[in-house]
Amino acid sequence: MNHPFPNIAIVGAGISGMGAAHLAYALGIPAFLSDAKPLKAKDKELLEQWGIGYEENGHSMDRLKAAAAVIKSPGIPHTSATIQALKNAGRIVLGEVDWAAQYTKAKLIGITGSNGKTTTATLCHHIIAAEKDAVLAGNVGQSLAGTLADRMQQGQPDPEVVVLELSSFQLDDVVQLKLDQGILTNITPDHLDRYEYDIRKYAASKMQLATYTTGHFIYC
Structure with missing residues (x-):
């Protein structure tokens, strides 16, 4: 490899x-x-x-x-x-998400938002997992890197789909990540101390998801 x-x-x-x-x-x-x-x-x-x-x-x-x-x-x-x-x-x-994503050929679905992203990511994973080998990772449960490492060591194949809950902090760390689908639930003031108390900078951080999405992008 x-x-x-x-x-x-x-x-x-x-x-x-x-x-x-x-x-x-x-x-x-x-x-x-x-x-x-x-x-x-x-x-x-x-x-x-x-x-x-x-x-x-x-x-x-x-x-x-x-x-x-x-x-x-x-x-x-x-x-x-x-x-x-x-x-x-x-x-x-x-x-970590950006780096780890280079080691999977799975379809990547990225989900972010100030509220509801965990619920949305969990529901999407539940629906997809009924028909495909799907994993849930990112800002919920386990990291993408840790999830892939576990599967490798257990002799499991690469998952077909990865549902990623992504925080604004994780989006800020992206250099080359490419998502197949993106979902933005909403944007309301949060973590503003990280963004110089400027809602525009926080919103721009969340909207990066659209930039990294190559397929359908849904803004709820």
Whole structure:
């Protein structure tokens, strides 16, 4: 299998970061995880089991800059000093969903919105799963990377359809994601502290879903 990035650095553990680490392990891609906070004992145990190096309570910038690409957890803002330094150094920084999507040929359905996105994503998955091998991932339940890694290790085939619940934070991390279908439930003020208390910037973040959708786009 050809990999777009021969090695990666992961900034931030959490569900997305650990999912990316798991997928890197399943694919045999060298990876290094860095978190500004202490790591959970269980996460350390898993990283050691997967043979993935890690650090906690800070970032070794030289090591992060040495990676072919940096996978960023959605909870870390692009304005953070670490992310800005990596971008200024010319490093590719992308989100876990964007990176993981390169390793599936499934039809991708992206769903976002200020309210109702979890209900909509869950319902869509329930309906589709009645006839196809479909998984639900993203901002609900498990990360896309973690879901794909689990299936690989269990010897399961690539899913036919992936229903992705996407937060505005995850949409902000997209570099090259292509969705087959997109659904935007609504836009109401939320997470404005992340967007300089400007509803227009928040709305623009949500509307990115239309840009990344190659097929039908539904705005409820």
